[in-house]
Amino acid sequence: MPRSDDVKHAAHVLLVDDDASLLRLLGMRLESRGYRVTTAESGRQALECLEHARPDLVLSDLRMDEMDGMALFQQLQKRMPGLPVIILTAHGSIPDAVSATRQGVFSFLTKPVDRDELFKAIDDALSQTPGPAAEGDDAWRSAIITRSPQMETVLEQARMVAGSDVSVLVTGPSGSGKELLANAIHKASSRADKPFVAINCGALPEQLLESELFGHAKGAFTGAVSQHQGLFQSADGGTLFLDEIGDMPLPLQVKLLRALQERQIRPLGSTTSVPIDVRIISATHRDLDRAMADGDFREDLYYRLNVVNLRLPPLKERAEDVPLLAKHLVTQAAARHKPFVKGFSSEALNLLASSAWPGNVRQLVNVVEQCVALTSAPIIPEALVAQALAAEENALPSFNEARAGFERSYLVKVLKITEGNVTQAARIAGRNRTDFYKLLGRHSLEPSSFKPGAESTSRA
Numbered sequence: 001m002p003r004s005d006d007v008k009h010a011a012h013v014l015l016v017d018d019d020a021s022l023l024r025l026l027g028m029r030l031e032s033r034g035y036r037v038t039t040a041e042s043g044r045q046a047l048e049c050l051e052h053a054r055p056d057l058v059l060s061d062l063r064m065d066e067m068d069g070m071a072l073f074q075q076l077q078k079r080m081p082g083l084p085v086i087i088l089t090a091h092g093s094i095p096d097a098v099s100a101t102r103q104g105v106f107s108f109l110t111k112p113v114d115r116d117e118l119f120k121a122i123d124d125a126l127s128q129t130p131g132p133a134a135e136g137d138d139a140w141r142s143a144i145i146t147r148s149p150q151m152e153t154v155l156e157q158a159r160m161v162a163g164s165d166v167s168v169l170v171t172g173p174s175g176s177g178k179e180l181l182a183n184a185i186h187k188a189s190s191r192a193d194k195p196f197v198a199i200n201c202g203a204l205p206e207q208l209l210e211s212e213l214f215g216h217a218k219g220a221f222t223g224a225v226s227q228h229q230g231l232f233q234s235a236d237g238g239t240l241f242l243d244e245i246g247d248m249p250l251p252l253q254v255k256l257l258r259a260l261q262e263r264q265i266r267p268l269g270s271t272t273s274v275p276i277d278v279r280i281i282s283a284t285h286r287d288l289d290r291a292m293a294d295g296d297f298r299e300d301l302y303y304r305l306n307v308v309n310l311r312l313p314p315l316k317e318r319a320e321d322v323p324l325l326a327k328h329l330v331t332q333a334a335a336r337h338k339p340f341v342k343g344f345s346s347e348a349l350n351l352l353a354s355s356a357w358p359g360n361v362r363q364l365v366n367v368v369e370q371c372v373a374l375t376s377a378p379i380i381p382e383a384l385v386a387q388a389l390a391a392e393e394n395a396l397p398s399f400n401e402a403r404a405g406f407e408r409s410y411l412v413k414v415l416k417i418t419e420g421n422v423t424q425a426a427r428i429a430g431r432n433r434t435d436f437y438k439l440l441g442r443h444s445l446e447p448s449s450f451k452p453g454a455e456s457t458s459r460a
Contacts, residue, residue, distance in 0.1 A: 011035055011036065011056040011057065011126050012035070012036045012037075012038065012053065012054075012055045012056050012057075013030055013035045013036070013037050013038070013055060013056065013057050013058075013059055013122070014038050014039075014040065014046060014049055014050075014055035014057070014058045014059070015027055015030065015037055015038070015039045015040070015059050015060075016039075016040045016041075016042070016043065016045075016046045016058065016059070016060040016061060016064075016069070016072065017039075017041070017060070017061040017064070017088070018041055018042060018061065018064045018065060019061070020041060022061075023039050023041065024039075026059070026113075027039050029115065029118075030059075030122075033119060035122075038053070038055065042064060042065070042066060042067065043060075043064060043066065043067030043068070043069075043071060043072035043075070044066065044067055046058070046060070046072060047072070047075055047076075047079070050076075050079060050080065050149055051149055052149070053149070054080065054083075054149055054152050054153060054156065055083070056084075056126060057083070057084045057085070057086065057122060057125050057126060058072075058073075058076060058083060058084070058085045058086070059085075059086050059088065059122070060072055060073070060085065060086070060087055060088065061087075061088050061089065062087050062088065062089035063089060063090070069087045069088075069089070070087070070105075072085075073085045073087070073104070073105055077104060079153070080153045080156075081153075081157065082156075082157060082160065084106040084125035084126070084128070085104075085105050085106055086105070086106055086107045086108075086109060086121055086122065086125060087105050087107070087108050087109070088109050088110075088111055088113060089108070089109075089110060089111060090110070090111040106121075106124075106125045107121040107124070107125065109121060139187070140159070140162075140184055140187035140188035140192075141155055141158075141159075141184045141187075141188070143180050143183065143184065144177065144180055144181065144184060145321065145324055145325050145328050146318065146321050146324070147320060147321060147324055148313075148317075148318035148320055148321050150313050150317060150318055151312075151313065151318055151321065154181070154310055154311070154312060154313075155181075155184070157308075157310055158181060158184060158185050158188070158310060159188055161185065161308045161310070162185045162186075162188035162189040163188075163189070163190075165189075165279055166307040166308055167260075167279070167280045167281070167282070167304065167305050167306070167307045167308070168182075168185060168280075168281045168282075168307070168308045168309075168310060169245075169281075169282050169283070169284070169288075169305050169306040169307075169308070169309050169310070170182055170281065170282070170283040170309075170310050170311075170312060171283070171284060171285070171288075171309060171310070171311050171312070172283075172285065172311055172312030172313065172314070173285050173312075173314045173360055174285045174359075174360065174362070175315075175359050175360035175361055175362030175363060176312040176313070176314055176315065176360045176361060177312060177360075177361050178243065178283035178285075178312055179198055179241060179243060179283070181310065181312060182196075182198070182239070182241045182281040182283060183196055183198075183241070185239075185281060186238070186239040186241075186279075186281070189239070189279070191237060191238050191239055191279055194235075194236075194237035194238030194239075195234060195235050195236075195237070195238040195239075196235070196238055196239050196241065197231050197234050197235035197238065197239070197240050197241065198240075198241040198243060199212060199213070199231055199240075199241070199242060199243065200243045200244050201242055201243060201244050201245050201247050201248040202243075202244035202246075202247030202248075202400070203244070206249045206251065206252055209248070209249075209252060210252055210255065210268060211228060211230065211268055212230060212231055213230050213231055213232060213252075213256070213265075214230040214232060214255070214259070214265045214266065214267050214268060215227075215228050215229045215230030215232075215233060215265070215267035215268070215270075215274075216228050216230075216267050216268035216269050216270075217267055217268065217269035217270040218269075227267075228267075230265065230267060232259065232265050232274075232276045232278060233265075233274060233276070235278045236276060236277055236278065237277055237278075238278065238279070239278065239279045239280075239281055240278045240279070240280055240281075241281050241282070241283070242280065242281070242282040242283070242305075243282075243283050244283065244284055244285070244286075245282040245283065245284050245305065246284035246285075246286030246288055246291055246296075246297060247284075247286070250296070250297075250298070253297065253298045253301050254298070256301065257298065257300060257301045257304060259276065260280065260301075260304050261304070263275060263276055263277070264276055280305065282305045288302055288306075290441060290442070293441075294438045294441060294442070295438075296438075314357070314360055315357040315360045315361055315363075315364065316356055316357050319353055319354075320353075322349075322352050322353045322355075322357070322364065323349045323352065323353055325361065325364055326344060326349060326352050326364065326368055327343060327344070327349075329364065329365055329368040329369075330343055330344060330368050330371070330372060330380070331343075333368055333369050333372040334372055337372055337373065338372055338375070340378050341372055341375060341378055341380065342378040342379060343378075343379060343380065344371075344379070344380045344385070345379050345380065345381050345382060347381070347382040348371075348380055348381060348382045348384070348385045350382075351382050351385050351386060351389075352364070352367070352385060355389060359392070363392055366388075366392060367385070367388045367389060367392055370388040370391060370392075371384050371385060371388050374387070374388070404443075407439065407442075407443060408443040408445070410429070411425075411429075411439060411440060411443060411445055412445065414428050414429055415445065415447060415450040416450055418450075419450060419451055419452055420447040420448055420449070420450035420451040421447075422436060422437070422440075422447050425447075
């Protein structure tokens with residue numbers, strides 16, 4: 001469906017050509033049509049422009065020194081998948097055009113470009129992608145604070161996928177905001193007026209998790225004194241968010257797959273199936289490819305859930321967001337606890353922005369809360385931030401983090417004792433060789449590096 005003129009003319013076009021005069025002429029032509037235009041005289045310069053703003057479309061020459069139009073297109077696809085690209089060339093040929101379009105280039109035009117043909121190609125490309133959000137049209141993403149081009153790309157993809165009903169798998173490290181993104185997709189979808197229901201699949205034992213998801217009949221198990229409606233039914237018509245799906249026990253993965261395939265569930269202890277209408281968004285911080293290889297996650301369920309994958313970057317990859325997030329969080333914390341607190345000093349913000357943030361946004365929230373709780377001044381000083389960061393480093397880890405740390409330390413110890421002999425190490429650990437190898441793979445430990453004389457890079 002073509003977008004309206006006011007939205008279309010607000011579109012941002014990145015124009016790339018190493019011919020300065022042609023670049024200027026095309027830029028003037030596009031601006032006269034109402035587009036916002038950014039120009040670049042090389043592919044590398046075009047990629048630098050992406051650090052400042054995300055264009056709605058790229059119009060690039062094919063033949064350029066250093067990086068040609070197709071090489072630029074390939075880089076754009078890695079950084080901003082789905083961004084439409086139109087290639088221009090004075091050396092056009094049918095093989096070139098076929099090759100370009102097969103790789104995903106939206107259109108291939110030959111110079112000198114006909115004005116009407118160019119505008120039609122641009123309009124067609126823009127009509128197939130969401131345009132710039134209208135004023136006040138960003139309520140769906142209001143909980144996500146960012147100015148990172150990387151995050152903006154993820155949000156643009158989230159807005160595109162929200163319009164369909166496909167399953168989405170959100171990946172990224174713990175604390176990076178996976179549930180916030182899932183909720184944003186729900187708010188941007190046609191299901192927004194229905195429930196958004198979330199559950200952490202790694203936080204409950206298997207039988208309780210099954211009951212929470214599918215419900216149970218009275219007397220289904222000890223303690224089931226009444227009928228219980230599961231979350232699939234609670235989310236009917238809306239979205240069910242399955243957090244930490246990688247931690248779901250294998251027997252329950254089979255039941256989940258069946259429910260998704262048949263679009264109906266059977267509560268525990270019941271003989272009657274219940275139809276369901278939910279959209280599934282799942283998330284994990286685990287490497288599901290490795291989990292599948294280890295036999296810990298079903299491949300058929302993976303492909304059912306991972307129709308679209310959205311990867312959230314860790315906070316260290318979006319350092320430009322740290323001051324923005326810190327200012328937002330300190331305002332919220334001050335409103336709850338100490339209204340006289342106005343913000344951070346510039347030195348304090350610099351320290352926050354330069355920190356590593358292994359705990360991602362969740363860790364930043366903790367640091368800001370600590371600073372607000374401890375400050376007696378309206379402007380939080382650098383020293384207080386340093387103190388809060390040090391306290392976070394010494395904070396008690398989560399159960400999963402502590403268990404993973406113990407597992408790795410234990411494995412390193414038995415490998416050192418046995419000098420890398422897996423059979424002996426597995427015997428000491430009371431595990432069979434297959435399970436032991438899975439544990440080693442989970443912690444990226446290589447037995448050979450523990451043999452006498454080997455460089456023990458995995459021991460660090």
